[in-house]
Amino acid sequence: MSETIAFKPESLAQVHKIIARYPEGRQKSALIPVLHIAQKEFDGWLAVPVMDYVAELLSITPIEVYEVATFYTMFNMKPVGKYVLEVCRTGPCMLNGSDNILDHIRKKLNIKDGETSEDGLFTLKPAECLGACGYAPMMQLGKFFHENLTIEKVDEILDLCRQGAIALD
């Protein structure tokens, strides 16, 4: 499978730059940063052939990649929508109404936690503390945090997503 999967040249150059941060023979340390690049480049999730490709690149066994990829919550193990709505629901976000935000999204998009909307645009992913406790409730969308959320603000963000007018990176 790995013959058909390859990073774009600029991503590959980035991978080699990351590997160079570690002592010789310690290229496995690059695994998590490389998985981030892989997830971004290959549709937002890590299919087995993608992980096998990463293993080959880093000269490690595929199982070493699988065990890491399945451990960390930022890596998606199944296909996701274009917009992954990661809504924090822990402690301070809960105190500030994150349950209402989550309920609103579930109803509005007619999806349950972890599911993707029928149009393939949105995946809802409740998250456990994203470090925005002072600006709660919040959600992460791509690279960015959207904080001090209200129902109206969420609706506005969803509309902007539908228009393709929101920054993810």
Place this chain on the structure above:
Amino acid sequence: MGKKLLLKNAHIEGIRYFETYRKHGGYEAAEKALKMKPEEILEEVKTSGLRGRGGAGFPTGMKWSFLAKPEGVPRHLVVNADESEPGTFKDRYLMEFLPHLLIEGMLISSYTLGSNTSYIYIRGEYSWIPDILEEAIEEAKAAGFLGKNILGTGFDLEIYVQRGGGAYICGEETALLESLEGRRGNPRLKPPFPAVKGLWERPTVVNNVESIAAVVPIIEIGGAEYAKIGVGRSTGTKLISACGNIKKPGVYEIDMTITVEEFIYSDEYCGGIPNGKKLKACIPGGSSVPIVPANLLLKTINGEPRYMNYESLADGGFATGTMMGSGGFIVLDEDQCVVNHTMTLARFYNHESCGQCTPCREGTGWMYKILKKIEKGEGKMEDIDLLWDIQRKIEGNTICPLGDAAAWPVAAAIRHFRDEFEWHVNNPELSQTQNYGIANYADPIPAVANN
């Protein structure tokens, strides 16, 4: 207005860029440090009394002095920026707005420790911050403060930023090192400690972002002057990230001489509780530290004012007091349900357990399920005792402190707010539609003795 050391220039526009940072005295401490001997800097840090700002509060100078220095073996400094404790968002502030303060602190610390390659391990979800840090690193390098032969001293230093993949456990120093080596964040057995065998089995010091940033003012003003700020063994300043039911959530720098009451109610800090509500309880040091009801939070068991410092917050120990922890200050108003809040924390720790130790892997799941049941009004009175029993069996029985972190919130909630748990059991129908806070809140609930 309290003394500010870390955030004194935070209000200056463009302070995240080298030119502005330098214009306001940036890297002068590094210049001073590079003219000193590493052992002299270590003495200054020891004299300062700086305690690790990540939560454990262990003296930083002492930690540095444990670093093994075998001939010909490289050593490393790793900055712990895996800030994942609910309620804690202070390191994010430092990295986002004052990246050069961290870089300068790393330069001084790396020089002291003899690390030529240092890493910042940052939680993956802070996905825009590595760009800020990398830009700052490039700027510092261009100005000769990083790279080869820094300021002609012969000292070389490279700093790299490593993004994690989203796991609370990676804030534990050995799990962090495992993750940095490209594995699951499973904590290691100690000993050996990282100071002897750390990153790639090399001697390593792992320090929190705030601790490393604090090294800059220590060198600027001297360890002895730094130690004069604050009180007792709570020297210097501390960043507090305040959140929950307060008027002004945010990151504040305090000099640890103010009272908890002043911190919550004064306009300089949290500004009080919104909508005229009463203070019910608070978790002052990040989600893992014991929750305390308002009466014990504002006064010690002897009826004296409680202060925002390590000793005063811990007064009374785990029975009635709490801890400074990471400084993640979560305030609950009278309408909040302690059972519901504790359930969300139990869910968090269950989700974030690495699964390596059975008491934590299984126990956190049990606690979450039982709390969920009680909160829904489907619990029995025995469930409260079972919950107590489970947390006791987790605490101290795991190889890393995540087990304790999961057990303490549950223990403190039952200890101080048992009647709320009982209310949920006794009022199954009311539990479906409202919570204890709204239904029953009167005056703060007195604590019961530890057992």
